[in-house]
Every structure is written in structure tokens, then in C-alpha cells.
Amino acid sequence: MSSSDQASAATLPVKRGRGRPKGSRNKPKEVVSGGKENAPVAKKPRITTKTPKAPMTKKTVDELLASLGVQNLGKVSRCLKAGILNGAVKLLTPENDPGNKFGLxxxxxxxxxxxxxxxxxxxxxxxxLYQPDYGGNGYGDGAPNATLKCEGEDCGGIFVTEICRGVFGYxxxxxxxxxxxxxxxxxxxxxxxxxxxxxxxxxxFMTSFGGGCYTCDKKRKRRI
Ligand SMILES: [Zn+2]
Ligand SMILES: [Zn+2]
Ligand SMILES: [Zn+2]
Ligand SMILES: [Zn+2]
Structure with missing residues (x-):
């Protein structure tokens, strides 16, 4: 096929309407006037965050806490760790929060x-961080094991509940x-x-009279 044949084929009227017009498969790509041919296509900048995409594991939770300088990982609140593990608590890192309100x-x-x-x-x-996972010891006595208090002079200790669900009740x-x-x-x-x-x-539910598991002890009726 000569070059003049190609030129005449390109000027043939193209039927408008639905469907691909015959021969359009071989239609040369339009070159934008002024554009450089074969110019490399600019790649979109990849946005990278340090937040791991993969689901957290118990190990990565510990590693994350250690990276924030936390020591005695075995003593860290399980309620907090569970929240980080299941995503209810999303720990900010220096990369995504410049306001110095990240981490601890x-x-x-x-x-x-x-x-x-x-x-x-x-x-x-x-x-x-080191809140005990059980608040039942001495709760009527100003919660001596609690790690949070308000500014009030006679404030009893405050336990923060349901961190593992991202609810945070006092x-x-x-x-x-x-x-x-x-x-x-x-x-x-x-x-x-x-x-x-x-x-x-x-x-x-364990009462002061004792009591066993509803599932294992069939005689015990489930509390409503
Ligand atoms: Zn919890
Ligand atoms: Zn108080
Ligand atoms: Zn359990
Ligand atoms: Zn049981």
C-alpha cells in the first residue's frame, strides 16, 4: 500500500452512530498539535503513607508500640492493644499528623x-498505657489502680472502658x-x-454465691 492510499483512506467519511466504525481499529492515534511524539507519559506520583495496609497482628501491635518508645510491652493495657489490633484505635504517626498529637x-x-x-x-x-484490665478491685474506694484522674482535689481514679471497641467511657x-x-x-x-x-x-456472671458457666453447667439459668 502506497502512502497516498493511506492518506485517502483516512479522509473517507466515517459513519456516526453506535458501534465501532469499520476499520477504526487501525485508525492511527490522533496527535495533539504541538505535542511531542513519543514523549514519555508522566507517571502519577504515588502517595505513600506509613500506615500498614496489611491487617495488624499481635506482633505488629507490639512493634508499633515499641517504635513509639513504649517499654514493658507485657504490662501494656490489653484493652488498648486489642483496640489497636482490631482498628478501633488508630494510632497516628508523625507522618500523618504534624500537630505533635500523635503516638502516646x-x-x-x-x-x-x-x-x-x-x-x-x-x-x-x-x-x-498501663491501665489495669480489671476495674473491680476497690472501685468504691477511689479506684487506686486507675491511671487517670481529673484535676478535682478529691477525684477518685477514672477507668477508661471499652478502649478495645473505640468507645472510651469513664x-x-x-x-x-x-x-x-x-x-x-x-x-x-x-x-x-x-x-x-x-x-x-x-x-x-459470678455472684457472691458463686455460680458457673451457663454453657457448661446446664442447670444454671442464664441471667436475662
Ligand atoms: Zn476492652
Ligand atoms: Zn474527677
Ligand atoms: Zn473471655
Ligand atoms: Zn463454659
Missing amino acids: NQVLVTDSCCYECGEDVTCTVRDV DSGKFFNHCTKCPQFGRCLGDYRECHCSKCGDHF
């Missing part, structure tokens, strides 16, 4: 104190009971009398 300084919640003092208390990750400890026997750093059960059954993994 990151604010989880600001709420009024759960006691009569009623002061607003801001809770950071650092405040609950409580005296009576309703803070994070089960550490459950898999994946455990989960919050609420009332301090809820127990984990080591036989079946279910939870049951």
Missing part, C-alpha cells in the same frame, strides 16, 4: 469526670472488665463480675 500524645477522648467533680478530663494514649471501675483470656488481646465484658469460662470460652 494522641487524644482518645475528652469527657466529664465520672464522679461528682465533673471536671473535663482529656485522656491520651499515654494515660491508659467509669469508677465497676463496669470495667476487659477479659484477657479471650483471643486477640481479649475484649471488654462490662460488669466486673463477668467471668471467662476456661472450658468453653463463654462468659458468665
Whole structure:
């Protein structure tokens, strides 16, 4: 085929309408006037973040905390670790927060104190880093094990509940009971009398009269 044949073929009228016109497959690409032929196509800049795409594992949670300078990883709140693991707590890193409120300084919640003092208390990750996972010890006594307090002079300690669900409630400890026997750093059960059954993994309500697992002890009726 001569070059004059090609030129005449290119000037043939093209039928408009639906469908691909005959021979359009071989139609040469239009060259934008002024554009350089064979110019390299600029690649879109790749946006990179340090947030890992892969789901977190118990190991990567520990590694993340260690990278923030946390020591005694074995003593760190399981409720917090579980929250980081399941994504309920998204720890900011220096890369995505320039305001110096990342990592341990990151604010989880600001709420009024759960006691009569009623002061607003801001809770950071650092405040609950070593919070015990069980608030049932001495909750009526000013929660001596709690790691957060408001500015009020006579403030009893505040437990931050349900960090593992990203809810962050303030409580005296009576309703803070994070089960550490459950898999994946455990989960919050609420009332301090809820127990984990080591036989079946279910939870049951333990009263001062004792009581066993509803699932394993068929005679026991489930509390409504
Ligand atoms: Zn208070
Ligand atoms: Zn459990
Ligand atoms: Zn929890
Ligand atoms: Zn059981």
C-alpha cells in the first residue's frame, strides 16, 4: 500500500452512530498539535503513607508500640492493644499528623469526670498505657489502680472502658472488665463480675454465691 492510499483512506467519511466504525481499529492515534511524539507519559506520583495496609497482628501491635518508645510491652493495657489490633484505635504517626498529637500524645477522648467533680478530663494514649484490665478491685474506694484522674482535689481514679471497641467511657471501675483470656488481646465484658469460662470460652456472671458457666453447667439459668 502506497502512502497516498493511506492518506485517502483516512479522509473517507466515517459513519456516526453506535458501534465501532469499520476499520477504526487501525485508525492511527490522533496527535495533539504541538505535542511531542513519543514523549514519555508522566507517571502519577504515588502517595505513600506509613500506615500498614496489611491487617495488624499481635506482633505488629507490639512493634508499633515499641517504635513509639513504649517499654514493658507485657504490662501494656490489653484493652488498648486489642483496640489497636482490631482498628478501633488508630494510632497516628508523625507522618500523618504534624500537630505533635500523635503516638502516646494522641487524644482518645475528652469527657466529664465520672464522679461528682465533673471536671473535663482529656485522656491520651499515654494515660491508659498501663491501665489495669480489671476495674473491680476497690472501685468504691477511689479506684487506686486507675491511671487517670481529673484535676478535682478529691477525684477518685477514672477507668477508661471499652478502649478495645473505640468507645472510651469513664467509669469508677465497676463496669470495667476487659477479659484477657479471650483471643486477640481479649475484649471488654462490662460488669466486673463477668467471668471467662476456661472450658468453653463463654462468659458468665459470678455472684457472691458463686455460680458457673451457663454453657457448661446446664442447670444454671442464664441471667436475662
Ligand atoms: Zn474527677
Ligand atoms: Zn473471655
Ligand atoms: Zn476492652
Ligand atoms: Zn463454659
